[in-house]
Amino acid sequence: MWTPEQIRAVPQHLLEWYRANARPMPWHEDADPYHLLVAATMLQQTQVETVLPYLERFLQRFPTATALAEADEEEVLRYWAGLGYYSRARNLHRAAQQIVQRYGGVVPCEAKVLRKLPGVGEYTAGAVASIACGKPEPALDANGYRILARLLAIEEDITRSAVRRKLWDACRQILPADVPGDFNQALMDLGATICTARAPRCLVCPLAGECLAFGQGRQGEIPVLPARRATEKVHDVCVAIQREERWLMVKREDGRLWRGMWEFPRTRLEGEETVEKAVRRLVARFGMSVQACESVTTVRHGVMHYAITLHVVKCRCSGGVLEASEGIRWVSLQEAQSLPLPSPMRRVVHVLIQQHRDGRKAAAG
Ligand code: SF4
Incomplete structure (x- = not known):
C-alpha cells in the first residue's frame, strides 16, 4: 500500500496544487447539500462542462428538495433531457420525495444515510457529505480511481469490486479530516486536467514525485480496464x-x-x-x-x-x-x-x- 512518504506528501502536494488551480464550480460559493446532491448525480457518467448549464437550469426550476419532490416526473425528465442516463433523474426525483417524507425536506449529511436514498451510491454520498457538510468521507469517481491506481501502481482491473474496495480504503488513509471536500475535489480536478485517461501530463503533475506508475514509466498501462465490448x-x-x-x-x-x-x-x-x-x-x-x-x-x-x-x-x-x-x-x-x-x-x-x-x-x- 502507501509508503510513509506518500501518506505525508500526496495530500499536501495535491492540496497545494488545488489551491492554485481549482476549477471554479457553482458550489464553491454555496455548498448547499441539496445542490451538491443534484450536481453529484448529474456528474455520474457526465463531464463537468456538459453538466454546468443543465445544473443551473435545473436548480432554478427546482431550488429545493421539496420543489423537486412536488414536480411531476415528466417535468423532471424535461429538465434532464439531453444529459442522458435518465434513470438518474427518476431516482433523484424519488430521492427528493423520500427526503421530504423522512427528513422534512433537509438533505441528510451522513454518508451512510445518504446511501439509502434511490440512486445514491458511494461517490454521490461521499461528495455531498464531504463537500457540503465537511464530513471525512472519500468520494471516488472515475478520475479518483485512475489517479489512485496510478499512484499505487495497481495492476488489477479497477472495475472489479474487490479492487475498488481497496482503492476506497487507500483513499480513506490519506484523506485529510480537516478539508475532505477540498481533497475530493482536488482529485476530480487533477484527473480532469492533468492525470487524464489517455495522456497524463506527468511532467507538470504535483504528485509526480510520489507516483509509482510514473516512477516505473507505466502510467500509460495503468489503470487496467476490461476489454471494451465491440460496437x-x-x-x-x-x-x-x-x-x-x-x-x-x-x-x-x-x-x-x-x-x-x-x-x-x-x-x-x-x-x-x-x-x-x-x-x-x-x-x-x-x-x-x-x-x-x-x-x-x-x-x-x-x-x-x-x-x-x-x-x-x-x-x-x-x-x-x-x-x-x-x-x-x-x-x-x-x-x-x-x-x-x-x-x-x-x-x-x-x-x-x-x-x-x-x-x-x-x-x-
Ligand atoms: S505522475 Fe502522471 S500518472 Fe502519476 S498521478 Fe501524476 S499525472 Fe497521473
Missing part, C-alpha cells in the same frame, strides 16, 4: 405520423432506456427488412393506415455499445382511429418540443419544424 451497428426506423397539424407521439414505458420520455413510434429493423416494410409494421401496430410517406432525415447516435442509424420517415394518416390516452398523444411540433424527448428525437423534431418552415416559405414565395 454493434444497428438500424432503427421512426415514423412521424401527421394528422392535420398534429403528430403522433408515444411514451416509452418499458425497459430502462428513456423510460417515461416521448418519441415518434420507433422500431429496430429486423434482419433484411427494408425501411418501408418496417414503417408498415410499425403503423399496423397502431391500427392505422398511412399515405404520402417520405424520408425526412437520418440521425446517427450511440447508446451503450450500439451505433444506431435512425431512419426518419414522415407519413400522413389516412385511416384508423387512434385517440389520445395515457402514453399516446397527438401534438403540434411546438408542443412536442416541450415534452421530455431523448436527444435523437429532439433532433428529429427540429428537422421537422425546419422543413415545415421551409415548406411555408416556398408556398408563400
Whole structure:
C-alpha cells in the first residue's frame, strides 16, 4: 500500500496544487447539500462542462428538495433531457420525495444515510457529505480511481469490486479530516486536467514525485480496464405520423432506456427488412393506415455499445382511429418540443419544424 512518504506528501502536494488551480464550480460559493446532491448525480457518467448549464437550469426550476419532490416526473425528465442516463433523474426525483417524507425536506449529511436514498451510491454520498457538510468521507469517481491506481501502481482491473474496495480504503488513509471536500475535489480536478485517461501530463503533475506508475514509466498501462465490448451497428426506423397539424407521439414505458420520455413510434429493423416494410409494421401496430410517406432525415447516435442509424420517415394518416390516452398523444411540433424527448428525437423534431418552415416559405414565395 502507501509508503510513509506518500501518506505525508500526496495530500499536501495535491492540496497545494488545488489551491492554485481549482476549477471554479457553482458550489464553491454555496455548498448547499441539496445542490451538491443534484450536481453529484448529474456528474455520474457526465463531464463537468456538459453538466454546468443543465445544473443551473435545473436548480432554478427546482431550488429545493421539496420543489423537486412536488414536480411531476415528466417535468423532471424535461429538465434532464439531453444529459442522458435518465434513470438518474427518476431516482433523484424519488430521492427528493423520500427526503421530504423522512427528513422534512433537509438533505441528510451522513454518508451512510445518504446511501439509502434511490440512486445514491458511494461517490454521490461521499461528495455531498464531504463537500457540503465537511464530513471525512472519500468520494471516488472515475478520475479518483485512475489517479489512485496510478499512484499505487495497481495492476488489477479497477472495475472489479474487490479492487475498488481497496482503492476506497487507500483513499480513506490519506484523506485529510480537516478539508475532505477540498481533497475530493482536488482529485476530480487533477484527473480532469492533468492525470487524464489517455495522456497524463506527468511532467507538470504535483504528485509526480510520489507516483509509482510514473516512477516505473507505466502510467500509460495503468489503470487496467476490461476489454471494451465491440460496437454493434444497428438500424432503427421512426415514423412521424401527421394528422392535420398534429403528430403522433408515444411514451416509452418499458425497459430502462428513456423510460417515461416521448418519441415518434420507433422500431429496430429486423434482419433484411427494408425501411418501408418496417414503417408498415410499425403503423399496423397502431391500427392505422398511412399515405404520402417520405424520408425526412437520418440521425446517427450511440447508446451503450450500439451505433444506431435512425431512419426518419414522415407519413400522413389516412385511416384508423387512434385517440389520445395515457402514453399516446397527438401534438403540434411546438408542443412536442416541450415534452421530455431523448436527444435523437429532439433532433428529429427540429428537422421537422425546419422543413415545415421551409415548406411555408416556398408556398408563400
Ligand atoms: S505522475 Fe502522471 S500518472 Fe502519476 S498521478 Fe501524476 S499525472 Fe497521473
